[in-house]
Amino acid sequence: MTRYPKKGKGTKWTQKELLAIPTQWVNDTLADGDGLIGEVRVSKVGDVSIRFKYGLKWQGKKCWYSCGTFPLNDISSIRNQRDKAKGLLKQGIDPRTQKHIDKIEAKAEQQTILEQQKKQQQRNKTFTDLFTTWIEQGVVRQDANTELRRTFEKDVLPVIGSVLIKEITEDHIRTVYKTILARGTTQNPRERTVVKLAADMRQLFKWADMRQPWRSLLINGNPALLVNEKQLISADYTEERDRILTPEEIQTLYRLIQQEQNHYNNATNKRGIKLPLNPATQCAIWICLSTLCRIGELLMAKWEHIDWEEGIWFIPRENVKATRGKKQDHYIYLSDFSVRYFIRLNTLTGHTQWCFPSKDNTSHVDIKSVSKRIGDRQVKFKDRTKPSQQRRHDNSLAVGNREWTPHDLRRTGATMMQELGIDINIIDRCQNHVLAGSKVRRHYLKYEYKDEKQQAWAKLGKRLEEILALSNEIL
Structure with missing residues (x-):
């Protein structure tokens, strides 16, 4: 109608x-x-x-x-x-044809506007945009970039995160380093932080300089290459740690751990007493020292990796900290000393598949957890202003005049092997170092030095037994 x-x-x-x-x-x-x-x-x-x-x-x-x-x-x-x-x-x-033409022209105009907007957005990309892209596409660290994110979010992005890439200069980079050093203290001058960050910044900008749109935005080249961080730090800075524990410090450490544990065990009212060092962490300390392993390799271990009959701990290459392409499986021939602490650990966590399980037993603990526990008990070497209520804040593990870390135990064990007359090449193999030399040599020379390494670990274990025996006498 x-x-x-x-x-x-x-x-x-x-x-x-x-x-x-x-x-x-x-x-x-x-x-x-x-x-x-x-x-x-x-x-x-x-x-x-x-x-x-x-x-x-x-x-x-x-x-x-x-x-x-x-x-x-x-x-x-x-x-x-x-x-x-x-x-x-x-x-x-024909108005119908004209309408179709108008639509095509409008769409083309809209596409032109979008392309112009995209180009403008690319021209206006900031350092934060670059970092976000790099962290997602350009770098893969063993900890899934957790430490890298933490460092940049704490020290870099607050300073230059909003700076346009096309405007960034060496002065911006230098300001980042100076800002970090300005927070330094006598205990922690932050120089190592700057050296590590400078290497990361060079890696980031090198990646960007090879890719668009970043390459076209870096109109003045790679600004990180123009800053020599060593000019900003003290002349006596040494990049490598050289901390080793002396036999006397090892005895003191053992004594401190045992005294705290005994004090807690013997207390009738445990409410007002601080908890002793986690028993699994106690085991980790002595296993690291006696096997020369890295703490991360130990914390990622599974019980299926332990061959109790042969006394062998297998570390799969995916758990090894090394350059990509150079990771290799590692077999540690456990001394009686190491076996004893693995057995003690097994009584604590043997009901799970992990030697150091997470709280819900679905994975291993965070690989930095033991380092944090040890660091929290050496606060006189820290510069903390606001101690956390949920973490320890004392000196119950402080020995000597310098802080020690789990990685220092690896260095200490290797040094002890050297003092025992063990060949340095065997010590390198005990540490699972990728040995120097041509690829051809590494490809064809496959002797594993099993007996030599087994004897080296046994000698180290025996020496540790002797050191701790003296501590037991004092206790």
Whole structure:
């Protein structure tokens, strides 16, 4: 049915009339004059809309030109579309073809605007944008980049995170390093932090300089290469740690651990007494010292890696800390000393698959957990201003005049082997070092030095037994 406005045929529909059209008029036609008609539609939820079209003749055929849908389009704009079509017809232009051309041109214009916006966004990329991309695509560390994120989020992004890449200079990089050094104290001058960060910054910018859009934004080249961090730190700085525990310090350490444990065990009321060092951590200390392993390798170990019959601990290459492509499986021939602490550890965690399980037993503990526990008990070597209530804050493991770490135990054990007359090449193999020499030599010379390594670990274990025996006498 064709319907007309209230004023009758030949008049135009008003906005108010169109809005009042009932759903019962679905599929009816509305005549608006000058060839413009509308078809009433009703949606599933009862909303009324009217699709308007203009009837025209093109090359002798009746055609329809869509003018828009009410109320999505205002009725006046719909009529303007009809008038535009009439004007094109007078010029001998098919309005339908012109509309198609207009759409193509509008789309092309929109694409041009989007491309311009994209280029502008690329030109306005900041250091934070670069770091985020690099950390996701350009670098893979053994700890899943956790430490890298922490360092940059703490020391770098607050200083230069908002700086545009195209504007970044060596002065920005130097400011980052100086800001870190300004936080330094006598105990911790932060020089090692700056040296490590400088290496990471060079790696980041080297990666960026090889890829777009970063390469085009680094108009002045790699700014990290222009900063020599060694000019900012003291002349007597040494990059490598050289801390080893003397036999007397090992005795003292053993004594401190045992005294704290005995004090706790013998206390009738344990509520007011600090907990002793975690028993599993106690085992970790002596296993690290007696096997020369890295703490991360130990904390990721599974009980299936221990061959009790042969006295062998197998460290799979995926647990080894080394350069990618140079990781290798490692077999440690356990001394009686090491076996004793593995047995003690097994009584604590043997019900799980992990030697050092997480709280829910679904994985191993965080590989930094033991280092943190040990560090929390040597606060006189720290510069903490606000000790955490959930962590220890004392000197119950402090021995000597310098802080020691689990990795220092590895160095200590290797040094003790050297003092026992063990060949340095055997010590390197006990530490699972990738030995120097040509690839051809490493490829063909496959002798494993099993007996020599077994004897080396046995000698070290025996020496530790002697040292701790003296501690037991004092206890």
